Amino acid sequence: MGERFQLKIAGDDLNKGIKDFLIQIMDKNKINNVVVPLLIPSKNNVFPTFVRSKELLEDAKPVAPVLPISTATMVSKITKLSPSPEKILVFLKPCELRAVLELTKFKQITLDNLILISYDCMGAYKTEFYEEALSGGKDIDSEYVSKNLLKGEQDENIRDACKLCENFFPTAFADIGIGFIGTDGGVIIESNTEKGEETLSKLGLEKKEVKDRDGKLEKISRKRKEEWEKVRKDIKGETEGIDNLVKYFSKCIDCHNCMSQCPICFCRECFWESPTFEFTPLNFLGWAKKRGAVKLPTDTIFFHLGRLTHMATSCIACGLCSDACPNDIKVYELFHLVADDTQAVFDYKPGRDLEEEVPLVTFKEDELKELG
Amino acid sequence: MGDKFEPKLVGFFCNWCTSSAADLAGTSRMQYPPNIRPIRVMCSGSVDTAYIWRAFLEGADGVIIGGCHPGDCHYVSGNYKARRRIKIFETIMKTLGLDEKRLWLRWISASEGKKFAETMKEFTEHIRKLGPSKIGKNWSV
Numbered sequence: 001m002g003e004r005f006q007l008k009i010a011g012d013d014l015n016k017g018i019k020d021f022l023i024q025i026m027d028k029n030k031i032n033n034v035v036v037p038l039l040i041p042s043k044n045n046v047f048p049t050f051v052r053s054k055e056l057l058e059d060a061k062p063v064a065p066v067l068p069i070s071t072a073t074m075v076s077k078i079t080k081l082s083p084s085p086e087k088i089l090v091f092l093k094p095c096e097l098r099a100v101l102e103l104t105k106f107k108q109i110t111l112d113n114l115i116l117i118s119y120d121c122m123g124a125y126k127t128e129f130y131e132e133a134l135s136g137g138k139d140i141d142s143e144y145v146s147k148n149l150l151k152g153e154q155d156e157n158i159r160d161a162c163k164l165c166e167n168f169f170p171t172a173f174a175d176i177g178i179g180f181i182g183t184d185g186g187v188i189i190e191s192n193t194e195k196g197e198e199t200l201s202k203l204g205l206e207k208k209e210v211k212d213r214d215g216k217l218e219k220i221s222r223k224r225k226e227e228w229e230k231v232r233k234d235i236k237g238e239t240e241g242i243d244n245l246v247k248y249f250s251k252c253i254d255c256h257n258c259m260s261q262c263p264i265c266f267c268r269e270c271f272w273e274s275p276t277f278e279f280t281p282l283n284f285l286g287w288a289k290k291r292g293a294v295k296l297p298t299d300t301i302f303f304h305l306g307r308l309t310h311m312a313t314s315c316i317a318c319g320l321c322s323d324a325c326p327n328d329i330k331v332y333e334l335f336h337l338v339a340d341d342t343q344a345v346f347d348y349k350p351g352r353d354l355e356e357e358v359p360l361v362t363f364k365e366d367e368l369k370e371l372g
Numbered sequence: 373m374g375d376k377f378e379p380k381l382v383g384f385f386c387n388w389c390t391s392s393a394a395d396l397a398g399t400s401r402m403q404y405p406p407n408i409r410p411i412r413v414m415c416s417g418s419v420d421t422a423y424i425w426r427a428f429l430e431g432a433d434g435v436i437i438g439g440c441h442p443g444d445c446h447y448v449s450g451n452y453k454a455r456r457r458i459k460i461f462e463t464i465m466k467t468l469g470l471d472e473k474r475l476w477l478r479w480i481s482a483s484e485g486k487k488f489a490e491t492m493k494e495f496t497e498h499i500r501k502l503g504p505s506k507i508g509k510n511w512s513v
Contacts, residue, residue: 236467239468239469240468240469241468241469241470241506242470242506242507242509242510242513243506243510244469245468245470246510246512246513250512271420271422287430287511290430290431291431291508291509291510291511292511293511294511295511295512295513298513299513300513301429301510301512301513302422302425302426302429302513305425305429305464305468306421306422306425308464309421309422309425309457309460309461309464310421310422312460312464313460337467338463338464338467338468341463341464341466341467342460342463342464342467345459345460345463346456359456359460360453360456360457360460362456363449363452363453363455363456364452365442365443365452367455368455368456368459371455371458371459371462371477372439372442372455372477372478372479
């Protein structure tokens with residue numbers, strides 16, 4: 001494990017090169033299924049797609065810079081009720097990989113027969129931006145590959161969450177990792193798990209030593225962390241106290257889109273969608289009497305605060321909440337801020353390690369003595 | 373009572389310990405301030421943090437959760453889980469500048485009627501000093 005190999009790709013066409021690599025894995029390992037970003041038939045967007053036909057796989061765009069939804073949520077839809085009887089290759093962005101790990105801990109994904117592949121991601125554009133580029137006939141994918149993936153430049157137009165992402169490379173839990181950064185030229189393949197090693201062993205790949213990949217990843221990570229610290233400070237200032245919080249969420253229309261797109265929010269019987277919120281006139285009369293008035297819809301701040309207490313310890317900072325907001329509230333920034341602090345209490349990093357238990361489902365007898 | 377600030381306090385008390393302690397305090401005729409609105413729950417670990425937010429947003433000046441002493445939970449580990457949840461809640465309050473001092477967690481067993489009365493006195497005085505909470509005043513939450 002931890003071995004690195006070279007992936008030979010003709011020219012700069014990473015999407016084709018990686019697609020050929022996937023086909024090679026499938027052929028040599030007798031795998032018939034793959035979940036990978038694919039150009040939809042209307043040719044103006046890319047979505048994760050469960051593909052079996054090799055012919056359709058021609059339209060695969062594994063490293064397309066767009067994140068319309070989290071593939072982790074989709075993997076959960078596929079494997080929640082039972083493990084897949086056939087092997088499935090799953091191609092994921094690093095944030096999606098972290099979400100897959102969290103959902104596995106929550107027993108919403110069965111990893112059996114899944115082979116997880118991830119890569120050095122330099123961020124995604126907003127779906128709207130990407131769709132417009134494709135509709136306008138712009139070759140946004142090739143530009144992204146040559147400028148951003150292969151040269152490591154950061155594009156100004158990528159999503160805010162991506163600009164601040166500190167974990168943009170495959171973690172040790174990717175069975176197979178594809179690297180572009182610190183590879184001393186070219187593309188490298190890493191096998192991080194036994195499953196990955198076994199899958200790759202059948203391919204006859206050439207081994208490759210790289211000098212300072214970890215150092216280079218760390219450098220970008222550190223720079224983004226510094227950037228986040230600045231944003232963090234601003235957001236903390238903007239949200240301090242209840243009145244500022246109300247201002248921050250002043251455009252919230254209680255649509256719950258942020259929650260429905262959140263890969264961590266999986267509860268079948270969600271508290272926020274439950275009959276708890278079916279009120280009688282007496283409730284409204286009571287509130288109006290007490291506070292003088294009730295903003296309608298009510299309970300918007302309650303919703304965000306409550307959701308934070310439910311899921312912040314597992315927030316993987318993917319930013320899909322902000323993407324989903326119809327009124328462009330900076331949901332991600334606030335959730336990331338709170339996630340940072342709550343995760344630090346338990347030295348927990350979501351998506352880091354499958355063995356690490358989610359803080360809310362476990363405890364130590366000898367801890368937090370200052371509380372009780 | 374005039375203009376004097378009387379704190380509105382909400383307590384979530386475990387059925388097996390703190391609620392019984394409240395009973396004991398009552399039957400022993402111990403005196404404590406009437407500011408606390410006790411809610412009996414089956415376990416401190418069964419308190420969804422959403423209801424603590426609800427209490428604050430509906431105008432509580434302070435919230436106290438009472439459970440069994442560590443190791444004594446009727447359901448083995450509910451109080452340990454409650455402790456983690458309260459820690460997370462407190463951290464979020466702190467991060468968002470929502471005055472985390474208004475939230476207390478206390479272990480009070482069924483035999484500790486006196487401790488119950490004293491804790492309620494202490495908590496009432498503590499919140500009285502902090503003054504009214506701003507969280508419940510905003511009608512746009």
